Amino acid sequence: MTPTRTLALSLLVSVVVLSCGDDSGPANAGDGGVGDAGSSGGAPIPFCAALNVIRGKCQRCHQTPPRDGAPVPFLTYADTQAQYYMTDKKWSDTMLAAVGKDFMPDVSQNEPPTNRTPPVEPLTASEKATLMGWLQQGAKPEGGANCP
Numbered sequence: 001m002t003p004t005r006t007l008a009l010s011l012l013v014s015v016v017v018l019s020c021g022d023d024s025g026p027a028n029a030g031d032g033g034v035g036d037a038g039s040s041g042g043a044p045i046p047f048c049a050a051l052n053v054i055r056g057k058c059q060r061c062h063q064t065p066p067r068d069g070a071p072v073p074f075l076t077y078a079d080t081q082a083q084y085y086m087t088d089k090k091w092s093d094t095m096l097a098a099v100g101k102d103f104m105p106d107v108s109q110n111e112p113p114t115n116r117t118p119p120v121e122p123l124t125a126s127e128k129a130t131l132m133g134w135l136q137q138g139a140k141p142e143g144g145a146n147c148p
Helices: 003-020 047-058 077-081 091-100 125-136
Strands: none
Touching: 047 125, 077 091, 091 125
């Protein structure tokens, strides 16, 4: 697939994932067993805890420059808060929808024709709870945005 076609497909998928969510509240339904872990009523989840998950599972593609069809990097807090294309949403809104629906990390890249090596790893239950909790709490810079 050409880089232009990959970017176009990535954009289309991002739009579909974002549009599939609703604005009725936290995305707990169908969240892969995360339930209320980290929902807005729980203890605040620090951004650096979420960034550790992003570093371990997302930055393989969401780096500078982005790879394997990823549309943007997720290296800093500001990256997660950037405007999602020409909408009033932020990339963290897209992350919430994509991770909540198990669309990301994209483990389908482990299958033909892509056959990523090393394989894309899914989130563990703990990683998903941390990332989803932070996103459901509004993706705030809790604890600061400058992480070691």
